[in-house]
Amino acid sequence: MLLVGIGQGEDIDTLSATRAAIVKSKLSLGDYFPSAGMVFAGHGFDHELMLQTINKEFPGILLVGCTTAGELTSDLGFSDDSVILLLFYSDEIQFSIGRGSDPEGNSEISAKLALGEAKNALEKEEKLCVLFTDSFTLSANSIVETLNKNLAPGCKVFGGVSARPFGTDLPINQFYRDKVLTDSSVILLFAGPVEYSYSLSNTWKPIGRRATATSVKGKNVLKIDDMRAIDYYHYYLGDYSFPAPEFPLAVYEKNSEHFYLRVPGGFNEEEGSVLFAGEIPEGAEVQLTEALRNYIVDDLKDTSLNSSKSKKKFQPTLAFAFSCIMRKHLLGTRVKEEIQILERNLPENIPIFGFYTFGEIAPLENEDRSLLHNCTMVTLLIGTSTEVETTRSFPSVKESGIAVSLLSDKELNEEIKKENRFLRMKFDRELEYRKNLENVKDFHGSILKTINQEVEAARIVIQRKNEELEKLYQQLSVEKKKSDDLLLNILPFEVAEELKERGVVEPVYYESASVLFTDFKNFTLIADKMKPSDLVRELDFYFSEFDKIIEKHGLEKLKTIGDAYMCASGLPKPSPSHAIDLVNAAWEIQEFMNRLKRTKGEAAWELRIGINSGPLMAGIVGRKKFAYDVWGDTVNLASRLESKGEPGKINVSQFTYELVRDHFLCEYRGKVPAKNKGEIDMYFVMDKIKK
Numbered sequence: 001m002l003l004v005g006i007g008q009g010e011d012i013d014t015l016s017a018t019r020a021a022i023v024k025s026k027l028s029l030g031d032y033f034p035s036a037g038m039v040f041a042g043h044g045f046d047h048e049l050m051l052q053t054i055n056k057e058f059p060g061i062l063l064v065g066c067t068t069a070g071e072l073t074s075d076l077g078f079s080d081d082s083v084i085l086l087l088f089y090s091d092e093i094q095f096s097i098g099r100g101s102d103p104e105g106n107s108e109i110s111a112k113l114a115l116g117e118a119k120n121a122l123e124k125e126e127k128l129c130v131l132f133t134d135s136f137t138l139s140a141n142s143i144v145e146t147l148n149k150n151l152a153p154g155c156k157v158f159g160g161v162s163a164r165p166f167g168t169d170l171p172i173n174q175f176y177r178d179k180v181l182t183d184s185s186v187i188l189l190f191a192g193p194v195e196y197s198y199s200l201s202n203t204w205k206p207i208g209r210r211a212t213a214t215s216v217k218g219k220n221v222l223k224i225d226d227m228r229a230i231d232y233y234h235y236y237l238g239d240y241s242f243p244a245p246e247f248p249l250a251v252y253e254k255n256s257e258h259f260y261l262r263v264p265g266g267f268n269e270e271e272g273s274v275l276f277a278g279e280i281p282e283g284a285e286v287q288l289t290e291a292l293r294n295y296i297v298d299d300l301k302d303t304s305l306n307s308s309k310s311k312k313k314f315q316p317t318l319a320f321a322f323s324c325i326m327r328k329h330l331l332g333t334r335v336k337e338e339i340q341i342l343e344r345n346l347p348e349n350i351p352i353f354g355f356y357t358f359g360e361i362a363p364l365e366n367e368d369r370s371l372l373h374n375c376t377m378v379t380l381l382i383g384t385s386t387e388v389e390t391t392r393s394f395p396s397v398k399e400s401g402i403a404v405s406l407l408s409d410k411e412l413n414e415e416i417k418k419e420n421r422f423l424r425m426k427f428d429r430e431l432e433y434r435k436n437l438e439n440v441k442d443f444h445g446s447i448l449k450t451i452n453q454e455v456e457a458a459r460i461v462i463q464r465k466n467e468e469l470e471k472l473y474q475q476l477s478v479e480k481k482k483s484d485d486l487l488l489n490i491l492p493f494e495v496a497e498e499l500k501e502r503g504v505v506e507p508v509y510y511e512s513a514s515v516l517f518t519d520f521k522n523f524t525l526i527a528d529k530m531k532p533s534d535l536v537r538e539l540d541f542y543f544s545e546f547d548k549i550i551e552k553h554g555l556e557k558l559k560t561i562g563d564a565y566m567c568a569s570g571l572p573k574p575s576p577s578h579a580i581d582l583v584n585a586a587w588e589i590q591e592f593m594n595r596l597k598r599t600k601g602e603a604a605w606e607l608r609i610g611i612n613s614g615p616l617m618a619g620i621v622g623r624k625k626f627a628y629d630v631w632g633d634t635v636n637l638a639s640r641l642e643s644k645g646e647p648g649k650i651n652v653s654q655f656t657y658e659l660v661r662d663h664f665l666c667e668y669r670g671k672v673p674a675k676n677k678g679e680i681d682m683y684f685v686m687d688k689i690k691k
Contacts, residue, residue, distance in 0.1 A: 002090045002194075002384050004318045005029035006351045008075040010082040014045040018053045021085040024075060026057075028351070034058055034087035036095035036188060038130075039065035040355040041083045043170045047180045050083055055178045058087075062097045064186040065175035066132040066162035068355035069325040072339040080165070086318075086353045092384055093192040096121035099176040101184040107142035114185045115150055124191040125152045128382065130320075131159035131361055132174055137183035139219075140359050141278045141372045147187075148369050157370035158198065158380050159187075160322040160357030161277075166329050172358075193384045195314035198362055199306045201377040203299040204261055204289035206250045208236060213251075216282040220273045224286060228272025233264070236288055246330050248375055249276070252285040258364075261289065261374040263326055277359055278372050291375070296327055297337055304345040304379055316381035319346050321354030323377040328356045342379065350381070507619030513570035514582040514613040514656060515635050516555075517642035518546070518589070521606040523563040539563065542605065545592055553585040558629060564642075568630055571618050579613045579659035583685060586611060586650045587664075593648065608649070610642030613656040640674040644682065654681040663689055 007024030009017035021039075037058065041050060047067070054063060071084045088095060098121075100114030110133075119126065129151055133143050140161050147157045164170040174181040211232065215222035224232040237244055250259040266275035280286065321342055328335045342352050362378040363370045520526070520542075527535055543565055550557055550567050554575075558566045567585075570578030586609045593607050614634035620626050637653060645651030657666055665687045671679035 002088070002093055002317045002382075003029055003032055004089075004351055005034070005087040006073055006075055006085065006353050008071065008073045008079070008082050008084045010076055010079050012044060012081065014049050014083075015053065017045065017081075017083040018050045018085075021083045022054065022057050025085045025087045029087055029089055032089040034061055034089050036062040036088045036097065037064075038086040038188065038353070039063060039083065039175055040068045040071050041065070042071065042079070042081050043067055043164055043168075044081055045083060047173060047175070048178075051175060051178045051180065054085065061087075061177075062095050062188070063175065063177055064097050064099075064130075064132060064188050066160075066186070066355075067164060067171075067173045069163035069165055069358070070328055070335070070356035072321060072323070072352070072354050072356070074339070074343055074350075074352040077339050078336045084353065084355070086351075090192070090384070093190055093194050094122055094124055096189045096191070097176070097187065098189075099174070099179075099181065099184055099186045101181065105137045105183065107139040108146045110138055110185050111143045111146035112150065114187050115147060118187055118189045122189060122191045126155045126189040126191050127152075127194045128190040128196060129155055129157045129159075130188045130190075131157055131185065132162055132187075133159075133185040134172060134174065134183050135161045135277060135358055136172065138185065139279065140361075143185050144361055144370050144372050154368070156363050156368065157361055158320065158322070158378060159361045160355060160378075161359035161361075161372075163325055163356060163358040166325055190382075194382060195385050196380060196382040197316070198378060198380045199303045200362060200365065200373070201296075201300045201303040201379070202261065202373070202375060203295040204248060204250070204291045204375050205295070206259070206287040206289050208288045210252070210285050210287045213280050213282055213284050213286050216280055217273070219276050219279055220268070221276060221280055222271060222273045229274040230267050230269065230272045233274065233288075245326055247288055247290055248326065249280065249286045250289045251280050252287070254284075259287075260371060261376070263324075263374040277374050289375075291330060293331055293334055296331060297334070297341065300338060300341050300377055301345065303377075304342055314383045314385050316347055316350055317383040318381070319350050319352045320380040320382070321352055321377065322360045322362075322380075323354065323356050324360055324373075324375045325356045325358060326375045327377060338377065346379070346381070505620045507617055508572065509615070509617055510571055510574060511615055512578065512613060513568060513574075513616055513618075513630075513634070514579045514611060514659075515568045515616070515630060515638040516566065516582050516586055517610045517639050518565040519608050519642050520563045521608065521647045523605075526605065527563075538605075546589055549588050549592070550585050553581050553588075555582060555585055556628075559627065568618075571616075571630070579611075579656050580663050582611055583650065583652070583656070583660050583664055587685065587688065590648060590650060606647035608642055608645040608647055608651070610638055610640070610645050610651045611656050612638035612641055612653040613659055637674070637677060637680070640677055640680075641682065644672055644674055646684075650685040652683050652685060654683070657681075657683045660685075665689060 005025035005028030007021035007028070009020030011017035011020065037054070039050070039054060041047060051063070055061065070078060070080050071082045072078045073084050076082065096118040098114035098116065098118030100110035100112065102109040102113070129147060131143065131147065133140050144157055151157070162172045162174055164172050171182060174184045174186045176184070176186045211225045213221050213224055214226070221229040223229060227235065233244070237247065245263045245265060248261040248263040251262055252259045262276040262278050262280050264274050265277050267273065319342065321339070323338060327338070331337065339352065346352065360373040360376045360378045361370055362373065362380070530538070543560055546565055547557060555567050555569045556571060558568055560566070569575065569582040575581065590607065590609065593605075597606070612634055616630050616632035616634045618628070618630045621629055641651045641653055652660070652666070660666070664685050666683040667686050669682040669684060672682045673679050
């Protein structure tokens with residue numbers, strides 16, 4: 001069982017506010033004496049007197065807390081001028097507290113001292129840690145990291161950074177038992193069957209362009225890109241003296257779109273640096289952010305509904321709410337809506353207890369490592385796995401046992417004066433809220449102007465880049481066509497496509513294809529009598545005509561070697577008529593040669609053609625000067641058939657003859673000896689069979 005009692009006393013008198021908080025928190029606990037407690041308070045109180053009063057009422061209580069930038073509970077709601085007290089009682093959960101400070105301001109030592117004291121008082125392993133810490137002398141970020149490393153596995157850290165009202169130099173304090181501390185950390189550990197769930201609300205959105213924190217010293221950022229850090233803010237928000245904390249920097253984690261926020265808290269005009277609430281790693285990508293009041297309210301509505309949706313089955317007893325001072329500052333007169341939203345969306349009748357901080361502490365969702373956040377609302381629900389449902393009850397004056405006595409005229413007059421001072425203080429604060437909102441409105445106007453200028457500049461750059469890209473694309477298209485055409489002059493279409501798509505071409509085995517070789521009679525004698533240029537021109541004339549003929553018949557040119565011309569049919573796309581197609585093309589080539597002979601007479605060259613059909617392999621050979629080629633006995637025999645042929649005739653093998661006999665008249669030559677092949681059956685193609 002875990003029971004809690006909360007009370008909130010709002011007054012300008014320390015004793016009155018503290019006693020009201022005590023009475024209400026005691027009533028909620030009934031007859032149970034508290035084991036531990038938390039107290040948060042504004043700066044208008046005597047904090048030593050407040051702690052003495054609480055400890056006198058609850059001797060030996062394990063008490064921690066801190067000063068705030070505003071308090072919020074489900075008792076009286078939001079206040080800038082209250083003492084709020086939370087009391088714990090449990091017969092299952094063990095509580096312990098610790099404090100840590102170091103004269104040299106060493107954050108790691110401070111965290112270890114607080115944790116060591118608290119852990120030594122526990123009999124069981126800690127399950128939950130709640131932290132309140134300084135962030136000026138100490139590094140809140142380092143405190144959290146040290147606790148992450150030294151707490152028991154699975155124990156997460158939640159809490160807030162001690163605070164003070166916005167724009168003041170009031171002292172920031174931590175509370176430990178009956179002591180008012182400075183430059184310290186205090187923690188409360190929970191051990192036993194404690195369960196919890198939590199959610200984060202953060203609605204600041206990145207705006208403008210991303211930049212890089214190029215020079216960093218501790219929490220001070222000196223340069224962002226090539227600008228002084230203070231000039232970076234001036235660039236967006238206009239020329240003014242203080243980097244507006246309403247516009248924190250998004251700090252992006254390495255190689256990620258996830259970011260955390262860092263609020264500016266001071267500056268050095270001479271060196272142009274900006275002091276942030278937490279460290280920013282040098283080299284980190286940063287971006288200015290902004291938020292509107294409606295965004296903050298709407299996002300909290302969504303996230304608070306998720307707070308109670310825990311995978312663990314437990315009945316929450318208490319809700320902590322740690323909200324950033326910048327949320328309060330930006331919400332202004334609407335700040336009360338945060339506690340109102342929590343009351344509507346969290347489990348019914350659950351007590352809510354929290355304060356406005358200088359930094360919020362919690363893990364990201366589904367992560368074990370806690371982080372220091374800014375501009376965030378952390379909602380933490382706690383209870384036990386064996387919890388029975390409890391209801392909260394806040395006492396009236398009569399229920400609380402506070403005596404109501406008739407005041408004398410003098411006492412009544414003093415009470416009215418005190419009440420008037422209190423109301424005047426609240427009214428002045430409302431005016432300050434409105435003034436702040438006007439300043440934020442001006443900043444938004446300056447940002448919008450700068451962003452519009454950036455967008456217009458970016459649009460012009462994008463337009464110019466698009467025009468350049470279009471020109472490059474056109475040039476690339478022309479070059480690509482040239483490249484494709486050149487590739488198609490070397491390779492068959494299907495093979496070229498495979499090479500472009502996969503980068504390699506697999507060799508292919510063909511069961512049946514046909515190969516053709518040609519050769520000019522007495523070419524060596526002819527070449528000796530001609531000029532090189534005339535010889536090349538003559539060869540180009542013949543081979544160009546051959547190219548047209550084989551293209552007409554859908555054949556594949558393979559290569560030329562000197563005066564030899566080689567082509568094939570039935571590849572790379574198999575064809576059942578490969579032999580017929582190839583003989584038809586050979587017939588047309590010889591007809592072309594005959595026409596030429598009739599025209600040129602003896603000056604015309606004479607051509608032998610050999611054709612063979614059968615199985616073969618085809619593929620690409622070479623890397624730099626690659627070529628599509630064929631291999632196998634079918635190819636070798638086609639070459640022999642050409643050399644054993646006669647000028648003006650087409651010499652085919654028995655294999656080819658069997659495939660074309662129904663389409664061409666062939667003359668059997670008998671068995672003719674062929675080099676390295678023995679005697680083979682050969683046929684001359686004499687004519688086409690007319691059907």
